[in-house]
Amino acid sequence: MNSPALEQLRAALRGQLVTPADAEYDTVRRVFNAMIDRRPALIVRCLNTADVLAALAHAREEGLPVAVRGGGHSIAGHGTCDGGLLIDMSLMRAVHVDPARRTVRAQAGATLGDVDRESQVHGLAVPSGQVSETGIAGLTLSGGMGMLQRKYGLTCDNLLSVDMVTVNGELVTANAEQNTELFWAVRGGGGNFGVVTSFEYRAHPVGPMMLAGIVAHPVEEAAAVLEFLHEQIADTPDELSTDVVFLRVPRLEFFPEEHQGRPVVAFFLRYAGDVEDGWEVVRRFREFGEPLIDAIAPMPLVHVQSMLDPANPRDHQQYWTSEFLPRFGPAERETVARIGADLPSPETVMQVIPFDAEPTRIPADATAFAHREESWLIHIVGQWANPAENDRCRSWVRDAGAQLRAFGTGAAYLNLLSGDEADMRVNAFWSDDRLRRLAEVKAQYDPDNLLRFNHNIPPAPAPAKDER
Ligand SMILES: Cc1cc2nc3c(=O)[nH]c(=O)nc-3n(C[C@H](O)[C@H](O)[C@H](O)COP(=O)(O)OP(=O)(O)OC[C@H]3O[C@@H](n4cnc5c(N)ncnc54)[C@H](O)[C@@H]3O)c2cc1C
Numbered sequence: 477m478n479s480p481a482l483e484q485l486r487a488a489l490r491g492q493l494v495t496p497a498d499a500e501y502d503t504v505r506r507v508f509n510a511m512i513d514r515r516p517a518l519i520v521r522c523l524n525t526a527d528v529l530a531a532l533a534h535a536r537e538e539g540l541p542v543a544v545r546g547g548g549h550s551i552a553g554h555g556t557c558d559g560g561l562l563i564d565m566s567l568m569r570a571v572h573v574d575p576a577r578r579t580v581r582a583q584a585g586a587t588l589g590d591v592d593r594e595s596q597v598h599g600l601a602v603p604s605g606q607v608s609e610t611g612i613a614g615l616t617l618s619g620g621m622g623m624l625q626r627k628y629g630l631t632c633d634n635l636l637s638v639d640m641v642t643v644n645g646e647l648v649t650a651n652a653e654q655n656t657e658l659f660w661a662v663r664g665g666g667g668n669f670g671v672v673t674s675f676e677y678r679a680h681p682v683g684p685m686m687l688a689g690i691v692a693h694p695v696e697e698a699a700a701v702l703e704f705l706h707e708q709i710a711d712t713p714d715e716l717s718t719d720v721v722f723l724r725v726p727r728l729e730f731f732p733e734e735h736q737g738r739p740v741v742a743f744f745l746r747y748a749g750d751v752e753d754g755w756e757v758v759r760r761f762r763e764f765g766e767p768l769i770d771a772i773a774p775m776p777l778v779h780v781q782s783m784l785d786p787a788n789p790r791d792h793q794q795y796w797t798s799e800f801l802p803r804f805g806p807a808e809r810e811t812v813a814r815i816g817a818d819l820p821s822p823e824t825v826m827q828v829i830p831f832d833a834e835p836t837r838i839p840a841d842a843t844a845f846a847h848r849e850e851s852w853l854i855h856i857v858g859q860w861a862n863p864a865e866n867d868r869c870r871s872w873v874r875d876a877g878a879q880l881r882a883f884g885t886g887a888a889y890l891n892l893l894s895g896d897e898a899d900m901r902v903n904a905f906w907s908d909d910r911l912r913r914l915a916e917v918k919a920q921y922d923p924d925n926l927l928r929f930n931h932n933i934p935p936a937p938a939p940a941k942d943e944r
Pocket of ligand 1: 508543544545546547548549550551553554555556565584604605606607610611612613614615616617619620621622666667668670671672673788891892929930931
């Protein structure tokens with residue numbers, strides 16, 4: 477392990493080199509999904525761009541494949557690997573806000589919480605996901621969905637620029653003016669093209685207070701709740717994010733004690749506008765039927781964005797699936813309601829997310845993120861504490877996924893899939909034309925597929941000699 481090359485790498489770093497011989501190796505190699513137990517040969521915990529360059533040079537010289545980790549939240553385990561070199565960006569998490577230009581620059585190890593916290597100092601928000609410890613990097617590169625998407629689009633739709641180190645050690649900036657094909661590819665094409673060191677985003681005036689919370693009904697009423705959402709969504713202003721969530725009422729003070737632990741189906745409402753206007757917009761969801769719990773209140777945006785954190789602890793086994801359904805008619809709703817009434821563990825959650833409004837108004841070829849059709853994203857967050865439950869719960873999620881797939885087109889949101897599915901679904905997410913275009917970009921920036929622990933796009937083959 478202490479070869480001269482390794483000592484040279486260690487000496488070149490401002491950050492830390494962690495090998496299997498180090499005491500902290502087992503802590504540092506852990507990722508969010510406790511089901512993933514991989515052992516990289518080396519972990520480089522980068523503190524700056526020079527560290528990334530040194531790590532990539534070592535990987536090239538030693539012929540090691542490279543995994544890249546931001547927040548470590550990839551359920552598929554793409555933020556680690558067996559035997560390769562892991563570039564861990566999680567110590568690089570500075571965020572700088574330019575309030576005059578309404579832009580936010582975040583280092584690639586920043587979490588959603590880091591970005592929200594700094595942006596809110598200036599009353600701004602970058603559209604992102606909904607659990608504050610998720611990494612901005614993996615989320616942005618493969619799309620990025622969350623409560624502001626109906627109004628402002630996906631996270632990748634708000635990306636203005638990336639700074640990246642290529643596997644050959646070149647520093648590139650990709651934006652609307654420079655390296656435009658790469659800029660197209662990093663907005664949905666995942667971590668295929670290089671190691672991003674920082675992202676620059678467009679931010680929007682939202683907060684600091686928002687109206688948010690859940691209105692929950694007994695799970696037996698799921699069919700009626702889903703039908704109501706289906707009827708209402710077209711007339712719902714873009715400012716309102718209205719998912720339906722199947723869950724057990726969290727054991728949190730916020731909820732009445734007598735309902736904690738009970739399976740419910742809930743409107744999960746978040747209004748990204750003036751709080752007074754919000755009360756009027758959410759009224760019809762609060763007046764529907766006879767809710768068991770009506771827990772809507774004004775609260776700071778950063779609380780809204782971390783509301784689901786307690787339901788997503790780090791030490792759980794995770795097996796997820798997702799499916800975009802083009803229609804959400806009676807047969808689809810009945811299937812979703814049946815699945816949601818029978819979740820395999822107290823921690824498992826299913827989310828029904830209308831995919832409409834701003835993300836569907838953006839032209840399909842503007843970004844590599846391929847799915848722009850109005851549809852319904854069904855996301856099963858299979859999670860449980862005890863590894864002895866893995867076989868039973870995983871089979872349940874697979875079976876539920878197969879039932880949903882019967883109504884789908886094969887398109888899934890790749891960021892919400894476990895490893896076996898994530899690999900299979902890459903081709904279904906992109907059309908042949910788009911895959912070819914992505915493969916060309918991959919061939920330009922990573923021709924040997926050094927970066928392969930991701931939603932992998934094999935590089936286009938080099939043209940034969942007589943075609944050159
Ligand atoms: C609890 C939880 C909640 C979630 N909520 C949402 C949500 O609300 N909305 C949503 O859209 N998604 C959500 N996700 C999915 C999330 O988008 C993915 O898990 C994403 O991969 C997380 O990014 P990360 O940086 O934490 O992942 P990591 O595991 O660190 O990285 C995943 C992959 O991203 C790429 N990558 C990471 N950093 C870099 C870099 N610097 N340069 C190049 N490539 C890089 C690599 O390919 C890497 O393999 C959630 C996931 C979890 C676990």
